[in-house]
Amino acid sequence: MKFGRIVLPALNLFALVLLWELAVRLLNLPSFILPAPSAILAKMIEQAPALWRNSLFTLYESVAGFGLSVLLGVPIAIAIAWSSYLRNTLYPILLLFQSIPKTAIAPLFILWFGYGDTSKIIIAFLVAFFPIVVDTATGLMSADNDMVDLVRSLKSARWQEFLHIRLPYALPAFFSGAKVAITLAVIGAVIGEFVGASNGLGYLILLSTSSLQTALVFACLIILALQGIALFYLVELVEWLVLPWNRKAQPYDVETAFNAAGRGG
């Protein structure tokens, strides 16, 4: 069990890195095309302060954007589930916004909110927002009919139906949306930094690409990947803690992690 889930993937990864190192050395590839893992590691240590500072920026932007998407997405999901009138008005608008590529409107947000972190937070929020709304609304609306009838037969108010039945029922769906959203938020933040920024890993990638410091680009990529994984598991951990009644699967399930991250791709 432990072997299959932890040791084996680790060995695979190690073999892959070794292969990479050997390939670079044997084929004598120039380091600005493909740096060796050892060179990347050396660069990471050398540039540690800059990497640390910039990754904190990106982390802050993605988490803030994600937080905003939860803060606004959940009430909108409730509104959608609450009345068919709101559902019919809000859904088409949401869909319209969702079908505009965020990369395409990112320059606009830089124009409106400047080069600072506000524009990145808003882009991260926009990217993360949709899965939260859709998954939560779906969860809210798919509560068991008999259950709802039972509560209604007790003269329940509408808010009681939501508080006692629909909201708890929707929590697992919300969390699966949140896991997609958190990985998307990182992407959103980096998109924002690509378009215009003076801080962050996205900015550092652009800067080092233009000066052919490919090892630094790879260092940024590795940190971004680690950041995404850490955030994903953080959400999964929160889910595990908040939903003790829903602990069927083990909290650190590689397969679900992979699937959710794949959806975010």
Place this chain on the structure above:
Amino acid sequence: MRHVCKIYPPRSRRGQPVLAIADITFDVIQGEFVSIVGPSGCGKSTLLRMLAGLLPISGGEICVNGYPVRGPHSDIGIVFQSPTLLKWRSVLDNVLLPIDILRRSRSEFKERAEELLRLVGLWDFRDDYPNVLSGGMQQRVALCRALIHDPSLLVMDEPFGALDAFTREEMNLELLKLWAQRRKTVLFITHSIAEAVLLSDRVIVLSPRPSVVDSIFVIQLPRPRTAHMQYSDAFQEYAQRIRERIGIARVVVEPVDDASS
């Protein structure tokens, strides 16, 4: 107190109106155990939802405790075929759900919850989540939940239909025990003729859609009833007669159904 139930609802749906229940009239006396049997699709569940005030009545009137039903009235406890427990609430919290919805004080009903759970032998599981319980145990919790707010009417929609035969028989006897103690009025919807005969004071046979009351059987078996009674001649005779009525009701109405469709 007398439960007078009278229903004439042509229940219309989008497009063509469907006459689900044509004309059903029957009384249930307080403290009586009445079963409703009938072929599937005869509107038993519709009847239940109208009785609970969850569906509007299209014609006629349903009275509970002498008052006509105009909407949900909370003087009713419902048990569905599936236990429909909230998996995020412990067993005890599930039983107390109606108390939370009715916004009454939990502490007032704690004792009653304990009494009910002890009665069905699940007090030791009070802090567990429902998913650790078997189907029969979950349905027992649902039964406690239906009784916690002391409704005068207990309505059960094929409550043991999803359980295996042994558990089902056990649950039937337990229900009788509970009923003997509490003397609730029980309206029990079932597919099983044997179950209906074993439990009830009266068995109401409904015809297929559009349903009417086909016949009413008064079951004069002595109480307390035991599982053993199922093998008595009297029991077998009741079951046989009810089976015949359901059979006849089918044969008479089916050709009409074919012609109309």
